[in-house]
Amino acid sequence: GAVVSQHPSRVICKSGTSVKIECRSLDFQATTMFWYRQFPKQSLMLMATSNEGSKATYEQGVEKDKFLINHASLTLSTLTVTSAHPEDSSFYICSASQGAGYGYTFGSGTRLTVV
């Protein structure tokens, strides 16, 4: 079945630094990738949608200059949290889809802790 690999699974960074999270579709071409953030005991909140080769579409309230998304190939999307602060500490999850009519495959998530 469809597999999405997300790395790293955990990362601790210092306040003010940037962190990059990778999301790879291993056995299918992901025309669309989604990035979610999940705070403890809460639901997944969509941050942005990215289509291969296009600029990402951000949800209301999500700062595009802070959460940089790149989807340069059909198998890789990256989320970079720039100038991270403790309030950015969260569980970040990616999801990939082959397009309309196909389902969604989720990565295993990245626990980001900013100290």
Next chain:
Amino acid sequence: GESVGLHLPTLSVQEGDNSIINCAYSNSASDYFIWYKQESGKGPQFIIDIRSNMDKRQGQRVTVLLNKTVKHLSLQIAATQPGDSAVYFCAERAGGTSYGKLTFGQGTILTVHP
């Protein structure tokens, strides 16, 4: 940011009982619905899905019911096992210009006691 004082609904059952988890969705234009299981520290795991032109779909030990009139979705788990303990989310796919985006429900914590 994080909401203060938010608590997920909880459901506690005994092993072997049937479980019913409910979800109210928001968008009458949503055309596809999915139930996910999420274990601690992991990404969501697909359980079962249903399209808006159906009202019931069955899988192995799981059944999803869709009531579009009241915008309600339910997940029934038969003979619940301790391994079913997790957080369960419903998700709806938007139609129209937002096609493809999934919106997740609040989630329910299921605890299965041996």
